[in-house]
Amino acid sequence: MIRPVRFTDDVADLPTHKFGPSSLTWWGIIGYMIVEGGFFALAFAAYFFLMGHEQGWPPEGRAAADPIAGTLFTILILLSEIPNTMIKKAANAHDTAKVRKLMPVMVGVGVPLLILRGFEFNSLNVMWSDNAYGSIIWALLLLHTIHIATDWGDTIVLWALIMTPLGYEGRRMVDTDENALYWRYVWLLWIPIYLMIYWVPRL
Amino acid sequence: MSRGDPKAVEAENRRLAEERKKLARDGPKLNGARLEARLDKTWGRPHGFLGWLATVDHKEIGRRYIITALIFLALGGVLSLIMRLQLARPDGHIVGAARYNELFTMHGSTMMFLFAVPIMEGIAVYIIPLMLGTRSTSFPRLNAFSYYMYLFGGLMLWGAFALNIAPDIGWFAYTPLSGPQFSPGKRADIWAQMITFTEVSALAAAVVLVATILKCRAPGMTLARMPLFAWAMLVVAVMIIFAMPSIALCSGMLISDRLVGTQFYNHYEHGDALLWQHLFWFFGHPEVYIIFLPATGFVSVIVETFCRRPVFAYPVVVLALVSTGILAFGLWVHHMFATGLPRVGYSFYTAASMTVAIPTGLQIYCWLATMWDGRPRFQVPMLYVVGFIVTFVIGGLSGVIIAAVPLDLELHDTYFIVAHFHYVLIGGAVFPLLGILTYWFPKMTGRMMSETLGKIGFWILFIGFQVTFFPMHFAGLLGMPRRVYTYPAGQGLELPNLLSTIGAFAVASAVLLFVINGVVSYFRGAPAPDNPWDASTLEWAVRSPPPSYNFEHVPVVESRTPLWDEKGELPVITGLRVDDKETLLTTVVAATPDLREPIAEASLWPFIASCATGIFFITSIFSPWAIAFGAIPTAIAMAAWFWPSSLKRHPEPVIG
Numbered sequence: 120m121i122r123p124v125r126f127t128d129d130v131a132d133l134p135t136h137k138f139g140p141s142s143l144t145w146w147g148i149i150g151y152m153i154v155e156g157g158f159f160a161l162a163f164a165a166y167f168f169l170m171g172h173e174q175g176w177p178p179e180g181r182a183a184a185d186p187i188a189g190t191l192f193t194i195l196i197l198l199s200e201i202p203n204t205m206i207k208k209a210a211n212a213h214d215t216a217k218v219r220k221l222m223p224v225m226v227g228v229g230v231p232l233l234i235l236r237g238f239e240f241n242s243l244n245v246m247w248s249d250n251a252y253g254s255i256i257w258a259l260l261l262l263h264t265i266h267i268a269t270d271w272g273d274t275i276v277l278w279a280l281i282m283t284p285l286g287y288e289g290r291r292m293v294d295t296d297e298n299a300l301y302w303r304y305v306w307l308l309w310i311p312i313y314l315m316i317y318w319v320p321r322l
Numbered sequence: 323m324s325r326g327d328p329k330a331v332e333a334e335n336r337r338l339a340e341e342r343k344k345l346a347r348d349g350p351k352l353n354g355a356r357l358e359a360r361l362d363k364t365w366g367r368p369h370g371f372l373g374w375l376a377t378v379d380h381k382e383i384g385r386r387y388i389i390t391a392l393i394f395l396a397l398g399g400v401l402s403l404i405m406r407l408q409l410a411r412p413d414g415h416i417v418g419a420a421r422y423n424e425l426f427t428m429h430g431s432t433m434m435f436l437f438a439v440p441i442m443e444g445i446a447v448y449i450i451p452l453m454l455g456t457r458s459t460s461f462p463r464l465n466a467f468s469y470y471m472y473l474f475g476g477l478m479l480w481g482a483f484a485l486n487i488a489p490d491i492g493w494f495a496y497t498p499l500s501g502p503q504f505s506p507g508k509r510a511d512i513w514a515q516m517i518t519f520t521e522v523s524a525l526a527a528a529v530v531l532v533a534t535i536l537k538c539r540a541p542g543m544t545l546a547r548m549p550l551f552a553w554a555m556l557v558v559a560v561m562i563i564f565a566m567p568s569i570a571l572c573s574g575m576l577i578s579d580r581l582v583g584t585q586f587y588n589h590y591e592h593g594d595a596l597l598w599q600h601l602f603w604f605f606g607h608p609e610v611y612i613i614f615l616p617a618t619g620f621v622s623v624i625v626e627t628f629c630r631r632p633v634f635a636y637p638v639v640v641l642a643l644v645s646t647g648i649l650a651f652g653l654w655v656h657h658m659f660a661t662g663l664p665r666v667g668y669s670f671y672t673a674a675s676m677t678v679a680i681p682t683g684l685q686i687y688c689w690l691a692t693m694w695d696g697r698p699r700f701q702v703p704m705l706y707v708v709g710f711i712v713t714f715v716i717g718g719l720s721g722v723i724i725a726a727v728p729l730d731l732e733l734h735d736t737y738f739i740v741a742h743f744h745y746v747l748i749g750g751a752v753f754p755l756l757g758i759l760t761y762w763f764p765k766m767t768g769r770m771m772s773e774t775l776g777k778i779g780f781w782i783l784f785i786g787f788q789v790t791f792f793p794m795h796f797a798g799l800l801g802m803p804r805r806v807y808t809y810p811a812g813q814g815l816e817l818p819n820l821l822s823t824i825g826a827f828a829v830a831s832a833v834l835l836f837v838i839n840g841v842v843s844y845f846r847g848a849p850a851p852d853n854p855w856d857a858s859t860l861e862w863a864v865r866s867p868p869p870s871y872n873f874e875h876v877p878v879v880e881s882r883t884p885l886w887d888e889k890g891e892l893p894v895i896t897g898l899r900v901d902d903k904e905t906l907l908t909t910v911v912a913a914t915p916d917l918r919e920p921i922a923e924a925s926l927w928p929f930i931a932s933c934a935t936g937i938f939f940i941t942s943i944f945s946p947w948a949i950a951f952g953a954i955p956t957a958i959a960m961a962a963w964f965w966p967s968s969l970k971r972h973p974e975p976v977i978g
Binding site for chain 2: 120121122123124125126127128129130131132133134135136137140141142143146147150151153154155157158161162165168169172173178216247248249250251252253254255257258272276280283284285287288289290
């Protein structure tokens, strides 16, 4: 530094991790949530914009998507919030052992979810190339699939990391807490999409 | 592995706590040259070419951003000269109609996506941490990734131009022109994928900037004491976060219409071409402010320093920035007046478009009041500010004119519009940009730019600019449409077009002079004093160019203008680690010390991840399967980026 300095305070005893808005990565995650939320919100707007052009929704002569796979998916993803909340609480209590036990549940739940998602694609009763209705329905489902797959991959990597000695670092518990926060966002965003794919066309 | 056994974990924790006490930290016992040498060892760039690729130093990344963006400015500028030569005389024959379409598309896309936004981000990435008194940006690896994504997007676009497959659909790529029916081939896909690159890059940089500005400020720098440039960049970064998803969505839908036959924009299958316009302009209008607001931050910096008093009515300027940022999202439909709208739509968007002039006008009055009350020194950066105010006000007035629907319908798609947006973009953004580059040149290089060459360059640019763009108003009023490759004689268009061409060459020579001044000064300029302009903000508290770690000790801030108010010793905080990268996080509003944060070491993974993502994006122009297969290496690279290089526990966290 160019100027002479005057020492005031010492920060050596400050912590190196905290949960919530004190954490830098929390802000990063909120930033990306807004990005994705904006993306989905505009896709929803496009859905209603295209819907406004049609006489019927789905267009005449088409059946709405079959809701069985989608409904099972919705029930399962809502139930997944139970282990998710348990992990979040364990992480906040720095209980690495418990987080290690519960992480495989969250990794495991991704598998039936992605399988059900496959059946969902098969029950839309329209191809993406048939008409604009088909295009936007497919787009919504595909976007959410990417959302799930990304978070699932993320959870696997985090699980592997938690199993190493670094699992005892407080910052890894912050990562776990924020990963759980993100999963909430994934299922929260699913609810309007579920309604738009399966139920708005039945109104 | 210390898995399971709680006693072993407890013992390990105790051992680490003991080791923690032995770690070297800055403070009264470790300062001066000894501290600097150790910090430099910790923060310096790794050796060799790989070290150069792996660096995550925000100054290095910022400098690359700035230089790359200036190269794209030069390339985009050359295209404009070719267009002006073509239009100098009626019935020109230098290029044909098809090539001309490529030229204006490349010019617009380059200037908007590869020059204007990236250079603002680059300057912010370089300066903001110094201005806020911190050692690094947040997420430095993400920052490096963002640069490489931008670079690859630019290389792809210009590579395509060199291979004669450049886009030819205009910088806003309206459907159905850009759709599969009217743009066969890959030109439109190149444009859309360039958008994907730059939007990923801009979003990454925006998140980095928001987190840096909110969490990394020096203790005591409350939101109410934050420099106005940081405020401007905070607003801009938040705007990027809200605006970019819109273009990501609409260009993604365009690519899928073209690649896999979706029907979003095909009205035969009940899609809608206007959906494109809504989504594009919901991004495109805020984009203009994303370019302009950083420039208002530059102006506040320059006005404050060169008038030697704090900017008049700081809260008004901050509120003006924030309200411009919000209003910018309510204006997009004014680009669509000619598409036909409900009456209430016309009234609403006209009113909204006129309203946005109010906060901008307030800022201008605040700067004028600062000059009135201060003692202005008319050195080169200040000259650019004066040039900015004159030019931008003219552009703002022509903007208010075309906010009125009847006039807009008359002037839509004419050269009047071309004149308007060059007045607001060059006048509003490029003039302050050249001013601020002159201003921060000594910070970045340790040398001063030549004042004489700078003044000559300014006057050539200012006059050349008016000669180029003022006659375009008249060409537009005479009915000359945009984007025509030539025009017939005898309609009164010869004189304005010839003047514009002459002016364009004057502008180009002024920019060339600026570059020459920069290069010569870099090697032979006068060495810069510590605080050459007698500025008030923290970036001038360190030597020029700044050391790798920025600040030996984190400074403490007690006012809005710390270097003016702390005449004697600078108050600092101590206790950060010296042998590992560490910085201080503070609380969002009050900026009280909150956490110590480890900063990521240099890493090749951001570069590798951007290569994988680049291959993914480029191949997906050609096959939808590339989306599935391209995602795999990208995911692996991202996981490797996150994975620590050592699984051993350290006494304090490190990001290796």
